[in-house]
Amino acid sequence: MVAAMRAKGLEAMVITHPADVRWVSGFTGSNAAVALMGGRRRLFTDGRYTAQAKEEVQGLSVTIAKKPVAQEACAWLEKAGAKLCGFDAAVTSVAALEAMKQAVSGKVRRGFFRAVSGMVVRLREVKDTDEAETMRQAALLGCRVYDEMLGVIEAGMTEIEVAAELEYRARRAGAEAMSFETIVASGVRGGLPHGKASGKRLARGEMVTLDFGVILGGYCSDMTRTVYLSRSARFSHVEAEQKKTFDAVLEAQIRAVSAVRSGVSCAEVDEAAREVLRTAGLEKEFSHSTGHGVGLEIHEGPRVGAKQAQKLESGMVITIEPGVYLAGKYGVRIEDTVLVTEAGCEVLTPSVKSWMEL
Incomplete structure (x- = not known):
């Protein structure tokens, strides 16, 4: 100081x-x-x-x-x-x-x-060893809760019920609080980047996006996963379209994570995700930055976005969260929190993020 x-x-x-x-x-x-x-x-x-x-x-x-x-x-x-x-x-x-x-x-x-x-x-952007370990544990707690929720989520539940169950399990697991109001957005509501949980019931054939985080030791975690509530007859035209979009977002997210390392600009990481979606014809439906810093607050510096010249530094903790939002149809977002290192990054939220049917 x-x-x-x-x-x-x-x-x-x-x-x-x-x-x-x-x-x-x-x-x-x-x-x-x-x-x-x-x-x-x-x-x-x-x-x-x-x-x-x-x-x-x-x-x-x-x-x-x-x-x-x-x-x-x-x-x-x-x-x-x-x-x-x-x-x-x-x-x-x-x-x-x-x-x-x-x-x-x-x-x-x-x-x-x-x-x-x-x-x-x-x-505060660069975390010391103790801060990084606290954030690692917060992220792993969130992952454990998410993994449990995969066996709970089913068609007929309301989005509010999903959020309530997730938050209950998080507090039972030791979370001090949630990092922010849990987002559960299914079907057409997935087209809302920050769709707060509503009374809408989950239905088969829909994508469901869960975006949440927990606080542990004062530090926030943040993760997003999108899953598919399977139809009994699989791979209809609509389902195939949703999976194609999902695959593009997943590839964008993986590319951006791979671009993270100390010395790389925030704009370069953002472009790694955006380039994939541009090639897929989906860039216009990606309406926000690729990520942001996390720490004692859920949104901190640096901002991982276009034209952001700030260089990443070892010890920074950022999110990588590209998304595609098709108004009136569905949306997909996949988010990891990562710890920047000299050689690359450590993914703090290792829960499976590939296509998953429930």
């Missing part, structure tokens, strides 16, 4: 975004701010978290604030002699910034704050 602050010309920093606060301090409470100045590091929270802060926070002093935590953090920095304080403009509202300004004296207020968007978020 100190080196990153110096690179921005900052002598002090106030951190308020919960995931950033947790990454810097270990604190998981809902109300906190961290003030940094040189070697001095202090966390501010309220009286509800006195015991929790004592248990969780390491390497920082703790102050139980009587006023809003961000304001007390800024006032402390001014008292400590800071003349220039960075804040993350990407996560700080106009109202929050105004409140922080009111916490410092008028004589220093005008030049005290400097916007430095995403500095801590950028540092």
